[in-house]
Amino acid sequence: MQDMNPKDVKGEFRELTVQYFDGSKRTILVNDVEVLYPEGRLIVSRTDKDGVITHVNKSFIEMSGYSEQELVGVPHHILRHPDMPPAAFKGLWDTVHSGKRWQGYVKNLRKDGAYYWVYATVVANIRNGEVTGYTSVRRKPSRKKVQECAALYPTLF
Amino acid sequence: MTYQFTVSPDFSPAHIAGWHIFNTWLQKQLSEAIHFEMYDSFDAQRQAINEGKVDLIYANPYDAAMLVRDKGFTALAKPIDKPDEAMVVVNSDSKITTIEELQAGINVAYTDDPDVQMMGMIMLEPADLNTSNITMTPCDSYILVAKQLLQGTCDVGFFLEESFHDLSKMVKQQLRSLVTSQIYIIQHSLLLGPAFAERQDEISQILLSMTNDEKGKGVLESMGIKAWEHLEQEDVEFMIDLMSTLVE
Numbered sequence: 112m113q114d115m116n117p118k119d120v121k122g123e124f125r126e127l128t129v130q131y132f133d134g135s136k137r138t139i140l141v142n143d144v145e146v147l148y149p150e151g152r153l154i155v156s157r158t159d160k161d162g163v164i165t166h167v168n169k170s171f172i173e174m175s176g177y178s179e180q181e182l183v184g185v186p187h188h189i190l191r192h193p194d195m196p197p198a199a200f201k202g203l204w205d206t207v208h209s210g211k212r213w214q215g216y217v218k219n220l221r222k223d224g225a226y227y228w229v230y231a232t233v234v235a236n237i238r239n240g241e242v243t244g245y246t247s248v249r250r251k252p253s254r255k256k257v258q259e260c261a262a263l264y265p266t267l268f
Numbered sequence: 269m270t271y272q273f274t275v276s277p278d279f280s281p282a283h284i285a286g287w288h289i290f291n292t293w294l295q296k297q298l299s300e301a302i303h304f305e306m307y308d309s310f311d312a313q314r315q316a317i318n319e320g321k322v323d324l325i326y327a328n329p330y331d332a333a334m335l336v337r338d339k340g341f342t343a344l345a346k347p348i349d350k351p352d353e354a355m356v357v358v359n360s361d362s363k364i365t366t367i368e369e370l371q372a373g374i375n376v377a378y379t380d381d382p383d384v385q386m387m388g389m390i391m392l393e394p395a396d397l398n399t400s401n402i403t404m405t406p407c408d409s410y411i412l413v414a415k416q417l418l419q420g421t422c423d424v425g426f427f428l429e430e431s432f433h434d435l436s437k438m439v440k441q442q443l444r445s446l447v448t449s450q451i452y453i454i455q456h457s458l459l460l461g462p463a464f465a466e467r468q469d470e471i472s473q474i475l476l477s478m479t480n481d482e483k484g485k486g487v488l489e490s491m492g493i494k495a496w497e498h499l500e501q502e503d504v505e506f507m508i509d510l511m512s513t514l515v516e
């Protein structure tokens with residue numbers, strides 16, 4: 112996956128190197144600009160069994176700032192924000208692997224270094240009794256829940 | 269054997285005749301007896317489905333999971349450009365201008381359209397509203413939802429976007445939309461039951477070629493549909509996965 116590009120990021124930013132669960136590393140650029148979730152939309156993506164993106168909808172493209180070509184075929188951690196505790200994603204994967212639906216509040220990192228909060232649900236896609244991949248649908252979160260998570264997540268590292 | 273055809277009870281009253289015409293037309297094309305039955309509630313229709321009394325259905329997205337995954341229905345077609353989108357609406361005199369200004373304790377008017385109700389509730393979530401802190405007032409039609417708002421007995425109403433636009437101009441002028449969903453994927457679809465499955469290809473052909481002749485076009489128009497579009501089983505499966513992330 113490509114490192115983030117300073118040309119894409121507006122204003123001041125921090126540069127960090129993150130290591131993902133699969134061992135790969137990426138340089139990310141983060142500013143503290145929040146983009147509010149638009150009303151009435153659902154942000155939808157699908158992945159294969161390993162979390163590699165196979166499908167995104169228009170709202171996903173608009174909110175993440177990446178093009179469809181940049182998203183399809185790369186691991187979903189392309190949106191991972193450094194403020195998200197690893198425990199949250201461990202919970203996500205443990206839950207879906209056990210056959211259950213996962214729901215949680217997620218802070219996502221955009222291509223332009225800004226962030227957006229979502230209320231996400233992940234379910235397994237089961238065809239003929241077998242898991243073929245996962246679908247995630249995000250909706251607009253309540254501000255109160257976002258504030259609670261913004262206070263809680265730093266304590267989970 | 270007479271096959272049974274039914275449409276989701278949330279059909280627009282303006283199109284009842286159209287569905288009858290469609291059924292007559294389909295029987296002729298297939299040289300097959302098909303009985304058209306309308307149910308006046310989702311519960312009554314679900315009971316008929318459970319009793320095996322439905323072979324062809326224009327189904328609400330909410331019921332697609334049950335039909336496809338429990339009852340073995342398969343995907344036939346969907347109307348072009350007709351997604352189900354929901355609106356959250358207030359009286360035009362209301363002081364509320366955004367969803368986030370809505371407070372616990374409000375009274376919400378809604379119909380029993382299950383997908384609209386689901387989308388409406390999701391659009392209230394950003395204000396921390398859910399069934400435990402609001403009052404839900406069921407209504408028999410969208411006209412009655414509008415009436416509750418005009419009379420001030422309810423604070424907000426859930427509408428199917430299409431039904432909102434079908435209201436009279438005079439009524440619409442006294443209402444204001446807070447938000448309209450833009451989901452695109454949730455929509456009604458025509459599904460075929462197992463007993464009728466062997467005619468799948470034939471029926472599909474007939475539906476897709478409806479726009480090729482004047483008669484077929486007239487039938488579509490009377491149902492308020494531009495054209496049928498082929499629906500893959502995976503398209504319905506995807507919609508069902510999506511719905512399962514939203515249904516409590």
Ligand SMILES: Cc1cc2nc3c(=O)[nH]c(=O)nc-3n(C[C@H](O)[C@H](O)[C@H](O)COP(=O)(O)O)c2cc1C
Pocket residue numbers: 130131132133156157158162186187188189190191192195200203217219233245246247
């Ligand atoms: C369907 C699906 C959707 C996901 N959506 C996101 C997302 O929007 N943002 C995110 O940071 N991680 C998302 N994840 C989790 C990532 O796969 C990954 O676990 C996470 O970003 C942490 O990265 P890492 O596990 O590679 O360290 C999603 C996973 C699945 C299965």
